[in-house]
Each structure stands twice: as C-alpha cells, then as structure tokens.
Amino acid sequence: MSVRRQGSSELQASSLKLRSGSLWLVVYGVWLFAACVTEDLGPMPTFEVPHWQDGETSVYVVTRNDSALYRSVVNLEFDEEMGDVGPNDSIRVVPTLIVTNVVEPLPEAGWFYDSVQVVLRRDDLLPLRTFRSVETDISEFEISARYSRGRVQIEKQTIDGLTEEELRLPARFHSYDMVHTWLRAVPLVSGTSFRDHLVIPFEFRTVPVKFLVLGTKLIPTQLGDIMCREIVLILPTREVRLWYELAQPHRFVGLNDTQNNTKMVIESFRAGHADSLPPVH
Numbered sequence: 001m002s003v004r005r006q007g008s009s010e011l012q013a014s015s016l017k018l019r020s021g022s023l024w025l026v027v028y029g030v031w032l033f034a035a036c037v038t039e040d041l042g043p044m045p046t047f048e049v050p051h052w053q054d055g056e057t058s059v060y061v062v063t064r065n066d067s068a069l070y071r072s073v074v075n076l077e078f079d080e081e082m083g084d085v086g087p088n089d090s091i092r093v094v095p096t097l098i099v100t101n102v103v104e105p106l107p108e109a110g111w112f113y114d115s116v117q118v119v120l121r122r123d124d125l126l127p128l129r130t131f132r133s134v135e136t137d138i139s140e141f142e143i144s145a146r147y148s149r150g151r152v153q154i155e156k157q158t159i160d161g162l163t164e165e166e167l168r169l170p171a172r173f174h175s176y177d178m179v180h181t182w183l184r185a186v187p188l189v190s191g192t193s194f195r196d197h198l199v200i201p202f203e204f205r206t207v208p209v210k211f212l213v214l215g216t217k218l219i220p221t222q223l224g225d226i227m228c229r230e231i232v233l234i235l236p237t238r239e240v241r242l243w244y245e246l247a248q249p250h251r252f253v254g255l256n257d258t259q260n261n262t263k264m265v266i267e268s269f270r271a272g273h274a275d276s277l278p279p280v281h
Contacts, residue, residue: 041172041195047125047185051249052097054078055272058251062103064262069109072264074101074252076181076272078122095122099181111137118178125182127175130201145175145201154201165204173197173206179233183211183242184250188229190215198235210234219243219253222267228253 054077062070077098096119103114113135119128129146141158147169156163174182176198186192192213197206214230228243238260243253254265 044172044194044196045187045192047182048187049122049125050184051274052076052078052122053249053272053274055270056249057270057272058266059268060254060264061106061267062262062264064260067108068106070103070105070112071267072101072103074099074180079119081128096120096128097122097181099178111135116177118175118181120175120178120182125174125178125185127178127199130175130177132177132201143201145177145199147175147199152199152201154204156202156204163204167199167204167206169199170197170206173199176200180242180252180255183231184244184252186211186213186231186244188244188246188250189213190229207235214241216246217243219265221253221265223269226251226253226266 056076058074060072060074061068062072077100079096079098080093081096082093099118099120101114101116103112105112114132115134116130116132118130120126121128127145127147129144131142131144133142134140139159141156143154143156145155146153151166151168153166154164174196179198190213193211195208195210198209199206210233212232212234214232217228217230219226219228226243227246229246231242231244233240233242238257240255240257242255245251245253251266251269254263256263
C-alpha cells in the first residue's frame with residue numbers, strides 16, 4: 001500500500017512539474033509575442049520624394065558569378081485614382097506611381113521571365129497593389145496583392161490551383177516588390193538607419209528588415225561612372241547592398257547580393273517628364 005501511495009505521489013509531483021513547465025512555456029510564448037508586437041522600431045527618416053519622371057525607363061543587366069544572364073527593364077508612369085475611403089470619408093483623388101519591371105533571359109541564360117507591376121501612392125509611397133507573373137522551364141505562377149487599411153489580400157495562382165490569404169499588417173510596412181523604387185526617397189545621408197517590415201506576397205508573410213545608409217561609392221556603368229550612396233538592406237538571413245545616384249532624381253543604379261553572387265547594374269536610361277503632382281480634390 002505504501003509503495004502505491006509513494007508511486008502515486010511521485011506521479012502527481014511529476015504531473016505538477018509538467019503542468020508548471022507547460023504553463024511557463026505558455027507564459028514565455030505570450031511574453032515573447034507581446035515583445036515582438038510592441039517592439040520599438042525607432043523613428044523613420046523623413047522621406048524626400050525624388051523628382052519622379054513620367055515615362056522614365058531604366059535598363060539593367062543582371063549577372064551571376066560574373067556571367068550576364070538577364071535583362072531587367074523598369075518603367076515609371078504617373079496616374080491617379082480614387083483613394084481608399086470609408087463610408088464617412090469624402091471622395092478624393094490619389095496621385096499614383098506605376099512601376100513595371102520586366103526581366104527576360106539573355107541568350108546564355110535558361111528560360112526565365114519575371115514581370116512585376118506595383119502601384120503605389122506618390123505622396124507617402126505606400127503600396128496599393130502588386131501583380132507578379134513568373135515563368136520558368138519547370139513552373140509558372142501569378143500572384144497579386146491588394147493593400148487596404150491594416151491588411152493585404154493575397155492571391156497566388158499555380159498549376160495546383162488558387163491559394164488566397166489575408167494578412168494583418170504591422171503599423172509600419174512596405175512592399176518587397178517595390179523596395180528598389182521607394183528607397184530612392186530615403187535621405188542619402190551617411191549614417192541614416194531605420195527598421196521596417198517588408199511584405200513578401202510570394203511567401204504570404206512579412207519579415208523584419210533594417211536599412212543602413214553608408215558612404216559614397218563610385219559605380220562604373222555603361223553610362224559612365226556614377227557617384228552613389230550605398231544602402232544596406234539587412235534581412236534575417238541575408239544582406240543586399242543597393243546603390244542610388246546622389247544627384248536627382250536619385251536613380252537606382254544597381255545592387256550587389258554577395259550571398260547569391262549576383263549583381264545588377266544599370267545599362268541604359270531614358271528620361272521622362274518631370275513630376276508635377278495634380279491638385280488633391
């Protein structure tokens with residue numbers, strides 16, 4: 001009888017320890033979640049919207065391991081549309097910027113086509129929607145993302161069918177698909193740094209990111225040497241260095257992704273018409 005009682009007491013004690021451990025894990029998980037949600041990202045710099053040009057076209061060459069593989073053509077266009085209004089809001093027109101990036105293979109590369117179109121507000125550079133279509137020799141997919149207040153609706157179409165998901169967004173975010181463009185508005189002051197979140201529609205998630213503005217760097221291109229400011233994009237698993245021309249309109253000159261041995265450098269540029277924001281109605 002005493003043996004049974006002793007065994008029962010030990011079992012109860014073990015069960016109590018297990019429950020206490022589980023409760024501690026739950027409390028720790030809640031604390032960790034709360035810490036992530038309430039993390040102070042620090043101040044954002046005041047973005048200085050560059051002198052966008054309607055019809056501006058930039059052509060880039062993408063190399064990997066020093067071999068030219070793809071050509072990327074980026075076009076900027078102006079437009080305007082109805083803003084995101086609630087039932088009690090007045091109707092207003094929002095000036096927008098449409099950025100289209102088409103990537104096609106050079107003769108030496110394999111089959112790869114990547115077309116991305118992003119529509120963003122010209123005043124605060126927040127995304128309104130994106131559409132991306134990718135084709136390779138073994139797969140293809142289309143993905144769209146529509147942004148509204150505090151959330152994004154994502155649809156991904158593959159040969160396996162349609163996947164839809166709505167994500168709640170953090171208070172501060174930008175779209176990964178437009179990062180090359182909106183970083184043109186970051187003050188090119190050495191030492192400027194800030195934290196943000198990037199929405200990655202392809203993966204149905206957001207990731208934390210840090211940006212750091214470094215010193216000047218002279219980038220050799222087919223257009224001549226261009227004096228740039230280097231911005232480091234620091235993701236949880238990689239870093240990418242991007243180059244922006246110091247002079248207006250702060251063209252995106254290229255990038256260096258050392259982890260993937262990939263570079264992207266401007267090859268040609270065609271200017272458009274200077275920006276003139278229409279009056280807000």
